[in-house]
Amino acid sequence: MHYLLSLFLLLLVGCVPPPEAPAEVNDLVSWLYSHHRDEDPAAMAAGIDRLDEWLEGHLEEVLEEDWQVTPLSEETVDAVDAVNRTTEDMVALAVFTESNHNLDDAAYAMIGAEIDAVFPDGYSEYLREWGSDPDCFLSKECERAEAYENYTASFPFNLYTTSELQNEYMWVQGSRRRAMVQRNWLLTPPETNSPLLEVDEMFHLNLFIESDRGFVRLQSAWMIVTQDAVNATTAIRMVGDNYRDGSETLDEWLDGQQR
Numbered sequence: 380m381h382y383l384l385s386l387f388l389l390l391l392v393g394c395v396p397p398p399e400a401p402a403e404v405n406d407l408v409s410w411l412y413s414h415h416r417d418e419d420p421a422a423m424a425a426g427i428d429r430l431d432e433w434l435e436g437h438l439e440e441v442l443e444e445d446w447q448v449t450p451l452s453e454e455t456v457d458a459v460d461a462v463n464r465t466t467e468d469m470v471a472l473a474v475f476t477e478s479n480h481n482l483d484d485a486a487y488a489m490i491g492a493e494i495d496a497v498f499p500d501g502y503s504e505y506l507r508e509w510g511s512d513p514d515c516f517l518s519k520e521c522e523r524a525e526a527y528e529n530y531t532a533s534f535p536f537n538l539y540t541t542s543e544l545q546n547e548y549m550w551v552q553g554s555r556r557r558a559m560v561q562r563n564w565l566l567t568p569p570e571t572n573s574p575l576l577e578v579d580e581m582f583h584l585n586l587f588i589e590s591d592r593g594f595v596r597l598q599s600a601w602m603i604v605t606q607d608a609v610n611a612t613t614a615i616r617m618v619g620d621n622y623r624d625g626s627e628t629l630d631e632w633l634d635g636q637q638r
Contacts, residue, residue, distance in 0.1 A: 398414075398421055398422040398425050399425065400422070400425040400426040400428070400429035401429070402429065402433075404430075404433055404437070404441075404446060404448075404473075405446065405447060405448045405449050405473075406448075406449050407426060407429055407430060407433070408446075408448040408449070408473050408584065408597065408599045409448055409449040409450070409451055409452075409455075409471075409601075410422075410426055411423065411426045411427075411430075411560065411584060411586065412451060412455065412562050412582065412584045412599070412601075413451065413452065413454075413455040414426065415547060415549065415560060415562045416458070416547065420522075420549075420551060420552075423549070423551045423560065424551055424552060424553050424554075426551075427551045427552075427553035427556060427558045427588060428553045428554050428555070428556075430558075430586075430588060430597070431553055431554075431555055431556045431588065434475075434588075434590070434595055438475075438477070438590075438595065441475040442475055442476065442477060445472045445473070445474055445616070445619045446472060446473040446474070446475070447471065447472055447473075448471045448472060448473045448599055448601075449471070450466055450469040450470075450471055450601060451466055451469065451471075451582060451601050452466065453465070453466050456564075456580070456582065459545070459564050459582075460545065460564075460566070462566075464580060465580070465603070466603075467603070468603055468604075468605065468611065469580070469601055469602065469603050470601075470602055470603075470604070470611045470612060470614075470615045471599065471600065471601040471602070471615065472599065472600060472615050472616070472618070472619050473584075473597060473598065473599040474597075474598050474599070474619050474622040474623060474626075475595060475596070475597055476595070476596045476598075476622070476623060476626035477590065477592065477593070477594075477595050477596070478593045478594055478595075478596065478626070478629070478630050478633070479592050479593040480593050480594065480630065480633040481589075481593060481594065482557060482558075482559060482587055482588075482589050482593075482594045483517075484633055484636070485559070485587045485594055485596070485629070485633070486517060486559045486587065487517060488629060488632060488633060489548075489559075489561065489585070489587075490513050490516060490517055490524065490548065491513060491514075491517050492632075493505075494507065495530075496632075497628070497629060497632045498625060498628050498629075498632075500628070501532060501625070501628075502530045502531065502532055503531050503532065503533040503539070504530060504531040504541075505528075505529075505530040505531075506528065506529045506530065507526050507527070507528050508526060508527045509524070509525075509526045510524075510525040510526060510527065511523070511524045511525050511526075512524070513526070516548060516550075519550060522549060522550050523547070523548065523549045523550075524547075524548040524549075525545070525546060525547050525548065526545075526546045526548075527543070527544070527545055527546070528542075528543065528544045528545075528546060528563070529541070529542070529543050530542060534576070537572075538571070538572060538573045538575070538576060539571065539572060539576075540569045540570065540571040540573075540576045541569055541570040541571070542565060542569040542570075543565070543566040543567060543569075544563045544564060544565055544566060544583075545563060545564060545566055546561060546562070546563040547561070547562050547563070548560070548561045556588050556589045556590075557588075557589050558586060558587060558588040558589070559586070559587045560584070560585075560586045560587075561583075561584070561585040561586070562582070562583065562584050562585070563582070563583050563585075564580075564581065564582045564583070565578070565580060565581045565582075568580075573608075574606050574607075574608040575608045575609055577604070577606040577608070578602060578603070578604055578614070579603040579604060579605050580601075580602065580603040581600060581601070581602050581603075582600070582601040582602075583598070583599065583600055584597065584598065584599040584600075585597075585598055586598075596626055596629075598622040598625075598626075600615060600618045600619075600622075602614060602615055602618065
């Protein structure tokens with residue numbers, strides 16, 4: 380009797396359908412950030428399948444504009460680490476770009492290369508400390524990797540901001556497409572010498588998914604800005620512009636590696 384009951388329970392567990400990812404892209408982007416750390420990759424795989432399906436009908440459209448996305452939940456921001464965080468007044472957007480380079484080369488640029496060499500104008504100082512083996516991740520022997528970043532970005536008029544972030548990377552295999560998904564978050568508000576650059580909270584998603592022509596890159600930011608020098612809407616649009624510039628810089632670096 381106990382054997383039959385155990386067998387029934389095993390069959391029942393085996394019949395549990397995979398999680399259903401949101402159909403709307405504004406919800407899907409937040410879903411991908413929220414499920415990134417799940418031990419079971421089924422939710423992320425479902426999300427990649429949904430994104431692949433959505434991009435088939437909307438790719439040209441999404442390349443032309445920024446997309447508003449759903450704010451992260453309180454549960455999600457509290458789960459990234461031991462800090463008590465908030466989602467109050469959070470603004471968010473997503474930017475899609477396309478490249479004719481392949482996914483593995485993009486992953487190498489983000490993980491195997493020195494970031495300040497790939498994006499030479501992005502940082503005046505840069506430090507990355509790996510909490511796992513990046514080579515194991517790039518070889519795909521490891522499905523995940525993590526790293527701590529500390530960098531200073533300089534701007535005109537001697538303005539600067541110094542930020543500390545925690546990064547998590549994972550490979551996701553969908554039904555048709557493979558993806559490399561990175562997420563990170565500010566550990567503390569950045570140090571800066573200008574109120575124009577003050578940010579209370581910031582979370583990023585940096586996703587590369589295979590396409591027929593190379594890869595599509597999805598970058599998303601969730602921000603909380605409470606200072607008065609720049610309103611939150613303007614600040615998040617500036618991030619979107621920076622995302623597009625960064626994708627152009629990445630393509631230029633990848634072009635150079637092929638010479």
